[in-house]
Amino acid sequence: MGRPPIDRRPNERLAHWLIRSGLSNAKLATAVKDLAARHGVKGVHPDESRARRWLSGEKPREPVPDLITKILSERTGLPLTREDLGFPAHQRTVSLDPSELPWRSGSTIEAIVHLTRSEIMLPHTRHSPDAAHIHSGKSLLDPLHQWATALPSELIERPAGHTPTGRVGAREIAGIRAVTEMFRDADNRHGGVLSRRAVIAQMADAIAMLDSCSYTQATGRELFSAVADLGSVAGWMSFDAGMHKSAQKLFITALHAASEGADKAVGAHILQCMARQMSHLAHYNDALDLVALAQYGGRRQTSPATKSMLASLEARFNAILGHLDESERAAGRAEELFTLINPDEEPPHMAFFDTAELSATLGVAHQIAARKSQGPHRTRRADKSLDLLEHALSLRPIHRTRSKAFDHLALARTHLVVSEIGGAHHETDMALTLFGTISSKRVADRLTELHDEAAEFSDAAEAADLRNRIRATVTAAA
Template sequence: MGRPPLHQQPNALLAHWMRRSRTSNQQLARLVTERGAAQGITGLGTDESRVRAWLKGAVPREPVPRLIVEVLGARSGWDLTLADVGLPGDDEAIGPRTPWTRAAAVAVLNQITRSHMMLPDTRTGPEAAQVLTGDQLLTPLHEWTLVRPDPYEPARGNGRRVGMSGVEGIRDITSTFRDLDNRHGGVLAPSAVLAQTHVVLSHLKAASYTDAVGAALFSAAGDLAGVAGWMLFDAGHHAPAQRTFVAALHAAAEGGDQRLGAHLLQCMARQMSHLGHVEDALDLVALAQYGARRQLSPAGTSMLAALEARFQAILGQVRDSETAVSRALDAFEHVNPADEDPHLAFFDEPELRATLGIAHQIAATHLDKGPARTRHVRISADLVGAALAARPEHRQRSRAFDHLGLARTHLAGGEVEGAAEETKLCLEMLGTVRSRRVADRLGELYAEAAPVADTPPGQELRERIHSHLATAG
């Protein structure tokens, strides 16, 4: 029949895909046997009782899991994986097709905390190619805008009762990990955050709590998992980061927290842009803006508009970028930090200036040399310089990005010596900051400086970057 898990849990994902494909227990048993026979596999003996056992959490032996995926995939019209139906043996742990239910939210959070995430960390490697893009990513995520949390049962679990003080403890831990990430980058601690997420899962699965506490628990779990996803992204583990963001989005939806959901979607948008999928990034921003349109705070509205400005600039849509810049500035005028959520604490005035400054810097690269390009370069230098001057000391990675942004702005304006100096300052900070994103951006600057490689400052800039990247590992 198969091996039972040590802590057997009902397979909510298998049940979902059976319902969605309109497949009964008896039908699944028969179809698995027939598909196996067609492939020369005999002696399976699959029957309705075994399907009931799988739904309770038993794991069938090979090749039955593969046959289950093939049967349900054919009947539903989806290209499913083992993980989509809640079975082990597939590295693609979580995808956007995961059903938007409470049981599935717990299941996907459980999967990410048990995953091994020591994978290659370059944007051009095979691991980065595993991220979902286009309709594969965006079509299922649109269901996020329609989710209504499942009704809570009067009593949950037989364990201890969890109250709001327990939720506040989770939020305090999340804040600590956020601060660690800001100070030192995401390379050091994603496993620790995932381990803490697993502890939170024990509350969701075994404790009892009221409706209000249950919603807050799911929201807190989603926020904590989002920090883990961000650290994985910053460390260059792109496919695990995407799966973790999706799992966090499911938890946020189950907690009814649309503002957190919008925040997680903007994290995913930044990752898509970093990997070169800029149109997908814009679509994710639009989905966040629409899905949380009645709940967004002024900081959330401003942040999404600022990102939109940057992504439009990358696509060369300079006028649309400038329009989004104006919307970001208008919304930020209404920000009261005391009224904003903890996950938006990073989006202060320096962060706004830096984001808009980079949008102007990118816009300048799409313009011929002349007054318009000079104007964008000047605005970029003013904004990013002001951001750097006002950054809190603990935002070390952001400060490194600011120096890097200034280097690229100087280069866009033909100030090669200024670019070399800012690059030097950025590299001096990387002894305490370990971030694959910073390293990737340095690689871009190295390529952008190729036309000035025959000048002393251009040669110095490229040699410094080459030396750092060759030894950073």
């Protein structure tokens, strides 16, 4: 007797997203093999013919569907799922609680596979349950598009008989802004984890003024603007603490407050915070769209520093999406706009965007572009990245501890792009020292990414040590 017929239909969903990604069959196979190697997954060595069979309907063995999903999500900038690509969803058939684990071979294998995979893979907040529940794509962007043209509404009239609990004036608003700068400084020095609750409590007090005090229309607008800026700090701290759903809610409500305060400049600042969060969570097209929204909606009110910062983020996100020419053009605009900055005329929320920050952002953009390039183009872009990142690090104020940790991590990743293991090891050592003085899930996530990128060099002693030290540090901090 021959084999029974196989019900295999072409995987049209995978074919659709492969075309959208711009990858060939051979490049997909190579990307899967490289990603598996970075994650320490053994025995995954697909070639072009294997990729063709996937498109013909062959079901790849685990964890290849997850690897393909990750690759195509990053290439398209969309949060694709296994089902989007025509692969079956994960179906856990056994409890992983040891007291409930059935005495069967299949259950035992599944439990061990899950346990070892969770032990091998370092944590990243991108994969947390919290991150899975944020808004993205149309559900995020469609409502936000109204911000660009929204006008402040009339402030609420108090009902008859309402007795204000106090009157808000310039002194109270100045107090909120001073507290905002204090929390912003604490975030830069120590990370967002420690002060998050305190800044949210301060927001509650400020909202109470809006809700129960009396003020003029002009003062009310100023109060909304001050609350919006305070909210941006609360959202940023939540993002840094890995609390992505809370961060997104705080950013969106702060954006509404900025609109009621007729403050497009703060609104554009909030949108760039949101763009950074979406990029961190691998929603790269959303990040680029948020930058474009900030550029359009804030075009008449934003300062040269804001315009330069948004262009630098445009360069970074275009590099991630593989748009290298667009990335270089945006980097050029960022540098030109930076020359127009007068620090005395910039709003307080833009004080962070100095020469060091511009250099760091563009340095990362060139690093990403180098990773996506070959031959002399890779070398040129990596050299540019190293120059910019070293310049950034040399200019960082002493209190910008978290930023310095990011700079060292970016330098380590650029060294890896050109296989300079010694340089990567040195910069990782510096980053780990700084990480021990702050509380930041974002820095931990960047360490995890560096750990994965160093996997292909694991045969080298310094690379193996780099990965072991990151694993020990991130695991201890989790």
